[in-house]
Amino acid sequence: MTERAAFPSSPFIQRSDARRDVDVVVIGAGAAGIGAAREALARGASVRVLEARGRLGGRAFTDQCGGVPFDAGAAYVHYADRxxxxxxxAELGIALEPHRGWGRGVxxxxxxRLPEQDRQERMRASERFWQLLYGTSEGRDLSLADLVRGEADTVGEAARRYGEQAIGEDPERIGVADLRQLWEGPDKTVPGGYGALVAAAGAGLPITLxxxxxxxxxxxxxxxxxxxxxxIRAGAAIITAPLGVLASGSIRFDPPLPPATAGAIGALRMGALTKVVLAFDGERFGWPSPSDLYPLGTGFNLEFWPFNRDIVIATIGGTQARDLVRLGEESAAAALLDVVADIVGSEARRHxxxxxxxxxxxDPCSRGAYSYAPPGAAGARAMLAEPIGxxxxxxxxxxSGGADTVGxxxxxxxxxxxxxxxxxxACARLRVGEQASSV
Ligand SMILES: Cc1cc2nc3c(=O)[nH]c(=O)nc-3n(C[C@H](O)[C@H](O)[C@H](O)COP(=O)(O)OP(=O)(O)OC[C@H]3O[C@@H](n4cnc5c(N)ncnc54)[C@H](O)[C@@H]3O)c2cc1C
Known part of the structure; x- marks a missing residue:
C-alpha cells in the first residue's frame, strides 16, 4: 500500500528537509488514522502511517464466522444525518441501508417469551430512562446507576441494558455528563460491513502494516x-492508538507526556463490549430476518439472521463480557448456544x-471496546485532544475532535x-501548503 495517486502533493513542501522523513507520521490505521492520513495528504503533506496489526480498520473490522461475514466491532453508522x-x-460506491429502528426486540x-404487555412496560421504562438522562441536569456528574436510583426496577434494568449494550460497562462506573454530550440521530447499516467500508477508505494510503x-x-x-x-522522523505525530493502548504504557513517550494529557488518559476508561457469533446450516427456527431477541437475565442481546445471513450475533458488555472473554472462544460460543437453545429448542445444537x-x-491493539468517562471525567476527552508542543x-x-466536537x-x-x-x-502548525515549515 504505497500508492498515493489520489492525494496530490503540494509543490510548496520541501521534501528534502534533512531533519524529517515525512511531514506527518500517523500511528494507527483505524478510522481516525485513515481520516488523518487522507486529510493530511489532501492538504499536501507527506505522510506515513504505521499500523500494529496486519490489517486496516482497527475496531471497525468485518470478520467471518463459518465463512459468513459480520462486523466484529462497529456495525451501525450512528447519527447518520451528520x-x-x-x-x-457514497464516494466509494458502498451501499448503506437505514436501520430498522430500536425497541422492537422480543x-x-x-x-x-414474555407477553406483549411486558415489552410495552419495558418500552415505557426506557422512555423514563431517556427522560432522566436527557431531560434532567444535576449540578454534579452522577453515575448511570445513581441517575436511576429510586426509580422502578424496570427503569434500573433499562439503565443497565444501555450501559452494558451501548457503552460496554456496568452502570455504576459510567458518568452521565459524558453521555449527555453524545450526538443523537438515525442509524444506518452497511450490508458489506462497516469494517470493509473503513478499510476501503484506507486503500492506497502510505500505510505500513x-x-x-x-x-x-x-x-x-x-x-x-x-x-x-x-x-521515522516527522514534523508531527498524530497518535490514534486506542485509549486502552495509551493507558497500558506500551508506547513510551520521551519526554513523558505533560500531566494534563497523562491525567486525561488516566481519567477515561475502556468499556468491554463483546460479540459472540454462531453460524447455522440454514435452519432459522421460525424467526424472520432480522429479529432482535432479548433473553433477560443472560446479559446477551441477540440478533437473528442479520442481512438474511445464517448467523446469530450476540452482544454482551461490562463485567459479564470480561468474564466471558476470560473463558475463551469455545466456552463463549457454548454459552451462547445454551441461550439460543433455551429459546428455539435443543435442535439448535444440531444445526x-x-x-x-x-x-x-x-487484544493488545485495543485493550477494550471503546472509551467512556466515569463520573467527573467528562472534560478529559477535550483535554486529550489538546495538541502538545x-x-x-x-x-x-x-x-472525537476537541472541545466542541466530543459528541x-x-x-x-x-x-x-x-x-x-x-x-x-498538524498541517497548519507545519504550515504545509503555505511554505516549508521551519519546525
Ligand atoms: C464490539 C464493538 C462494537 C462497536 N459498535 C460500534 C457501532 O456500531 N458504531 C460505531 O460508530 N462505533 C462502534 N464501535 C466503536 C468503534 O469501533 C470505534 O469507536 C472506532 O472504530 C475507533 O476508531 P479509532 O481510529 O479511534 O481506533 P481504532 O479503530 O482502534 O484504530 C487504532 C489503530 O491503532 C492501532 N495501534 C494500536 N497500537 C498501536 C501501536 N503501538 N502502533 C501502531 N498502531 C497501533 C490499532 O491496531 C488500530 O488499528 C464499536 C466498537 C466495538 C469494539
Whole structure:
C-alpha cells in the first residue's frame, strides 16, 4: 500500500528537509488514522502511517464466522444525518441501508417469551430512562446507576441494558455528563460491513502494516517514532492508538507526556463490549430476518439472521463480557448456544456449524471496546485532544475532535472527524501548503 495517486502533493513542501522523513507520521490505521492520513495528504503533506496489526480498520473490522461475514466491532453508522462516513461510503460506491429502528426486540426470560404487555412496560421504562438522562441536569456528574436510583426496577434494568449494550460497562462506573454530550440521530447499516467500508477508505494510503510503534521521542525538533519499521522522523505525530493502548504504557513517550494529557488518559476508561457469533446450516427456527431477541437475565442481546445471513450475533458488555472473554472462544460460543437453545429448542445444537468470539478486551491493539468517562471525567476527552508542543496530536474515538466536537465520542464517525481535525492542526502548525515549515 504505497500508492498515493489520489492525494496530490503540494509543490510548496520541501521534501528534502534533512531533519524529517515525512511531514506527518500517523500511528494507527483505524478510522481516525485513515481520516488523518487522507486529510493530511489532501492538504499536501507527506505522510506515513504505521499500523500494529496486519490489517486496516482497527475496531471497525468485518470478520467471518463459518465463512459468513459480520462486523466484529462497529456495525451501525450512528447519527447518520451528520456522520461523515455516509458521504465517504457514497464516494466509494458502498451501499448503506437505514436501520430498522430500536425497541422492537422480543423479551424472553428463562427461554420463555414474555407477553406483549411486558415489552410495552419495558418500552415505557426506557422512555423514563431517556427522560432522566436527557431531560434532567444535576449540578454534579452522577453515575448511570445513581441517575436511576429510586426509580422502578424496570427503569434500573433499562439503565443497565444501555450501559452494558451501548457503552460496554456496568452502570455504576459510567458518568452521565459524558453521555449527555453524545450526538443523537438515525442509524444506518452497511450490508458489506462497516469494517470493509473503513478499510476501503484506507486503500492506497502510505500505510505500513505490522509496525507497532514502541517509542515516540518528541524532545527536540519534530518527533522520532520507533518500532519494527525503524526510526521515522516527522514534523508531527498524530497518535490514534486506542485509549486502552495509551493507558497500558506500551508506547513510551520521551519526554513523558505533560500531566494534563497523562491525567486525561488516566481519567477515561475502556468499556468491554463483546460479540459472540454462531453460524447455522440454514435452519432459522421460525424467526424472520432480522429479529432482535432479548433473553433477560443472560446479559446477551441477540440478533437473528442479520442481512438474511445464517448467523446469530450476540452482544454482551461490562463485567459479564470480561468474564466471558476470560473463558475463551469455545466456552463463549457454548454459552451462547445454551441461550439460543433455551429459546428455539435443543435442535439448535444440531444445526450450529461454527462459533466466533470478538475479543477486544485482551487484544493488545485495543485493550477494550471503546472509551467512556466515569463520573467527573467528562472534560478529559477535550483535554486529550489538546495538541502538545505543536507536534503531538492525539486523535480517535476517545477524543472525537476537541472541545466542541466530543459528541462523536466512542464512534467510527467521531474517530474520523478527530483524525481530520488533528491533521488540519498538524498541517497548519507545519504550515504545509503555505511554505516549508521551519519546525
Ligand atoms: C464490539 C464493538 C462494537 C462497536 N459498535 C460500534 C457501532 O456500531 N458504531 C460505531 O460508530 N462505533 C462502534 N464501535 C466503536 C468503534 O469501533 C470505534 O469507536 C472506532 O472504530 C475507533 O476508531 P479509532 O481510529 O479511534 O481506533 P481504532 O479503530 O482502534 O484504530 C487504532 C489503530 O491503532 C492501532 N495501534 C494500536 N497500537 C498501536 C501501536 N503501538 N502502533 C501502531 N498502531 C497501533 C490499532 O491496531 C488500530 O488499528 C464499536 C466498537 C466495538 C469494539
Amino acid at each position: 456522520n461523515p462516513w455516509v458521504g465517504l461510503a 423479551p424472553f426470560r428463562g427461554g420463555v 505490522n509496525a507497532a510503534v514502541r517509542r515516540v521521542d518528541w524532545g527536540s525538533h519534530g518527533v522520532v517514532v520507533e518500532g519494527p519499521a525503524g526510526s 450450529v456449524t461454527a462459533g466466533r468470539l470478538a475479543d477486544w478486551v485482551s 505543536g507536534r503531538l496530536f492525539f486523535a480517535g474515538e476517545a477524543t 462523536g465520542a466512542m464512534t467510527v464517525g467521531g474517530a474520523l472527524i478527530a483524525g481530520q481535525i488533528a491533521a488540519q492542526q
